[in-house]
Amino acid sequence: xxYILKTxxxxxxxxxxxxxxxxxxxFAVDIFDLSTTLTEGGYRLELDEANVYKGLQLAISSNVAxxxxxxxxxxxPLENKEMPGVTLRDNFxxxxxxxxxxxxxxHFSSTDTLVRSDDRIYTSDTAGDADTxxxxxxxxxxxxxxxxxxMGQVAFVLSPVSxxxxxxxxxxxxxxxxxxxxxxKPRVEFKTASGSQSILLNGKREDSxxxxxxxxxxxxxxxxxxxxxxxxxxxxxxxxxxxxxxxVNFTVxxxxxxxxxxxxxxxxxxGQQNIYSSSPSGEADTSFVITxxxxxxxxxxxxxxxxxxxxxxxxxxxxxxxxxxxxEVENERVFDLLVSPVDQKYAIEFYNVKAGxxxxxxxxxxxVNTNTGKQYQVSQEAYSELVNSEGLTVPAQYFTLSTxxxxxxxxxxxxxxxxxxKGNTVLYVSNVNGDPDKFKIAYKLESPPDLKAGDYSTKxxxxxxxx
Numbered sequence: 001x002x003y004i005l006k007t008x009x010x011x012x013x014x015x016x017x018x019x020x021x022x023x024x025x026x027f028a029v030d031i032f033d034l035s036t037t038l039t040e041g042g043y044r045l046e047l048d049e050a051n052v053y054k055g056l057q058l059a060i061s062s063n064v065a066x067x068x069x070x071x072x073x074x075x076x077p078l079e080n081k082e083m084p085g086v087t088l089r090d091n092f093x094x095x096x097x098x099x100x101x102x103x104x105x106x107h108f109s110s111t112d113t114l115v116r117s118d119d120r121i122y123t124s125d126t127a128g129d130a131d132t133x134x135x136x137x138x139x140x141x142x143x144x145x146x147x148x149x150x151m152g153q154v155a156f157v158l159s160p161v162s163x164x165x166x167x168x169x170x171x172x173x174x175x176x177x178x179x180x181x182x183x184x185k186p187r188v189e190f191k192t193a194s195g196s197q198s199i200l201l202n203g204k205r206e207d208s209x210x211x212x213x214x215x216x217x218x219x220x221x222x223x224x225x226x227x228x229x230x231x232x233x234x235x236x237x238x239x240x241x242x243x244x245x246x247x248v249n250f251t252v253x254x255x256x257x258x259x260x261x262x263x264x265x266x267x268x269x270x271g272q273q274n275i276y277s278s279s280p281s282g283e284a285d286t287s288f289v290i291t292x293x294x295x296x297x298x299x300x301x302x303x304x305x306x307x308x309x310x311x312x313x314x315x316x317x318x319x320x321x322x323x324x325x326x327x328e329v330e331n332e333r334v335f336d337l338l339v340s341p342v343d344q345k346y347a348i349e350f351y352n353v354k355a356g357x358x359x360x361x362x363x364x365x366x367x368v369n370t371n372t373g374k375q376y377q378v379s380q381e382a383y384s385e386l387v388n389s390e391g392l393t394v395p396a397q398y399f400t401l402s403t404x405x406x407x408x409x410x411x412x413x414x415x416x417x418x419x420x421x422k423g424n425t426v427l428y429v430s431n432v433n434g435d436p437d438k439f440k441i442a443y444k445l446e447s448p449p450d451l452k453a454g455d456y457s458t459k460x461x462x463x464x465x466x467x
Contacts, residue, residue, distance in 0.1 A: 033061045034070070034158035034168045044173040045137055045154075053138035055097070056172065058121070058156060062130045067161040070122040074115065078152035078176055086146050088176060090114065090197040090326075094137050096121075101133040111232050111308070112140055114326060115154065120238075123161075139176055141323040143186045150176040188227060188322050189216050190290075190311055198326040199309070201248065201294040210293040213325065215311075221282035225315030227322075229290075230272040232310055235329050237303035241373070245269055246295055247305070247329060252276060253289045265293060274314075294329060299436075301373040302333040335372055337464035340365040349457040350386070350445050359446045367438040368430070368464060376466050378428040382420055383459045386445065394456055396420070398446045403427050405439035412439060420458075429467070 038045060039055035047054060058070060078088040092115045096108035104124040113119075115137070122133060137154075139145065151174070158168035192199060193212040202208035215227065235243040246267040252260040258278045266273075278284040306329075311322040350360050366378060386394040400417035410430040420443065428439060445456070 031061050031063045032066065032068075032158070032160070032165060032168065034156060034170050035059045035061070036156060036170050036172055039134065044175060046175045046177075047137070047139050048177040049142065049179060052140075052142070053136050056135050056137060057100075057132060058135065059132045060124070060130050060158060062128055064128065064165070066128045066163045066165060067126055068124045068128055069120055069159050069161060071157040071159060072115065072117070072119045072121050073155040073157060074117045075153040075155045075171060076151070078150040078174060080146060080148040080150055082148045083146065086148070088139065088145065088150055088152075091139050091141055091145055092137070092152075092174075092176075093140050094135055097134040097136060101131050103127075103129045103131050106133055108135065109233070112138070112324075113308075121156070137174070139178075141186075142178060143189075143323075145178045147178045150174075150178070186322060187218055187221075188311070188313055189218065190214070190323055190325055191216075192325075197323070198328065199292055200328045200330065201292065202330040202332065203294045203297055204332045208294075208330075210291055213290045213292065214287055215276070215290060216287045217284050221278060221284065221315065223282050223315060224280050225278050225282065225284070225313060226274050227276040228272045228312045228314055228319070229275050230310050230312075231268045231327070232308040232324075235305035235307045235327065237301075237305050239303065241301045241303055241305070243297070243300060243305050243329060243331075247297060247300070248327070249293050249295060250275075251291045251293070253291060255285055255288050257283050257285045258288070260288075267295070272312075292327070297329075297331045298334075298371070300331055300371060302331050302371045305329045305331070331371065333372055334369055335376075335464065335466075336369045337378065337462060338367040338369065339462050347457055347459050348386070348443050349455065351455045352453070353445065353447055353451065353456055354453045355447050355451040356449050357447050359444055362443045362445075364441040364443070365438070366428070366441060366462065367436075369436050370434055371436075372434055372466065374434045374466050375432050376430045376434055376464060377426055379424055379426045379463050379465065380441075381424050381461045381463065382422050383461070385422060386420070386456045386458050388452070388454045388456050390452075390454075392452055392454075394445065394451065395448060398448050398451075400444050400446075402442050402444070403439055404442060405437075408439060409435045409437050417444060427462075434466075 037057045039057055045054055078092055080086040093112040094115050095110055095112050096106050098110050104122055106122050107120050153171055153173050155169055155171045190213055193214060199211045200208060235247055249265040249267045251265050252262040252275050258276055260276050262275055307327050309325045309327050313320050313322055348362055386399045396419045399420050401420050402417050403412040403414045410428055412428055413426050430437060
């Protein structure tokens with residue numbers, strides 16, 4: 001009996017030691033979960049004219065030390081029950097309450113952003129610590145919304161990074177009610193010529209280099225008023241790259257009764273810009289046009305950049321918000337290798353070569369145009385030795401190359417003469433930013449004393465590759 005008692009005590013001590021050294025309870029269960037809580041209570045998000053915005057808290061519970069991300073997804077768009085096909089795609093917005101998270105990175109800003117699928121909300125710290133954050137969902141520009149009852153569903157995806165652990169999905173039903181009284185037209189409204197609430201500019205497409213926005217003035221004013229525009233923030237891509245305010249300029253046209261100081265192309269600025277003024281008595285054009293143009297983005301990183309243009313009405317010392325437009329600028333990817341001649345296949349040829357004559361030089365100019373922001377290299381593929389029509393070759397030590405250039409941003413790999421080897425040879429490696437660059441390749445032929453006279457050549461292909 002005493003032996004059994006001692007054995008039991010030993011096992012208890014062993015279990016306690018194992019639990020102590022593991023740093024967690026011996027029989028603890030892995031936790032990796034996401035919960036959603038409406039800050040005002042309830043189980044579904046309900047919005048109307050009296051409650052245009054409501055908060056939602058996301059809470060991540062985790063003890064598995066796995067880095068994770070949270071994404072937003074639209075399971076069902078907000079659709080009008082009475083009018084199928086009518087949705088709140090351009091009025092359903094979200095913003096973050098900054099400072100409500102503790103550890104990771106909250107990717108949503110504190111200004112309204114249209115709710116879209118596959119938007120990344122949050123990235124945890126490297127330790128994958130549990131965290132919470134608060135988002136605010138709402139409906140903007142109610143005057144533009146078709147009255148009725150809208151229903152939809154938003155999903156939140158908790159996704160591990162570099163882990164085989166399963167994703168966690170939680171859904172939130174959304175109900176929106178807009179009454180008839182909110183359907184009246186705004187005093188000034190802005191739409192593109194096609195009726196869209198989004199401006200998409202692309203310098204590579206003729207039909208997207210500029211976009212016209214029509215400003216419509218509804219009703220009459222009793223006194224002078226101004227229309228002001230401002231950019232919510234610099235145009236920014238999903239990876240955090242930004243464009244200067246000069247990336248887009250605008251011109252205000254078709255103004256006759258009012259006045260504007262922007263009849264010539266003018267870039268956006270950091271502050272607000274008074275783009276239109278009525279007469280002192282409030283007389284104004286029933287409509288005017290703002291043309292937005294994309295600037296030269298040749299030296300800017302490729303990507304899709306986004307911001308919002310915010311319009312407001314300033315009259316009698318009171319400023320009121322008007323509808324906003326989404327502004328997107330697409331800078332298409334450029335990754336080109338230009339070799340002189342332009343064809344990337346180039347035959348290196350030396351004509352009428354004679355034994356013992358002075359060295360001959362054949363030069364090739366190489367230029368890389370890129371805006372990917374990624375490091376790259378340029379290499380050559382020599383298909384044969386330097387050979388004549390009879391198959392006679394020049395000994396390798398007599399056929400060399402070197403890379404040359406001024407103000408080179410990257411790294412030339414062959415500064416001194418090196419034998420031209422059959423196969424692949426790296427000629428140049430860019431800097432880590434992948435900046436465009438230009439350099440020269442000099443091929444040198446020294447005639448050996450026993451070389452048979454004639455024409456000698458080889459075929460070389462040049463390759464541009466991201467690394």
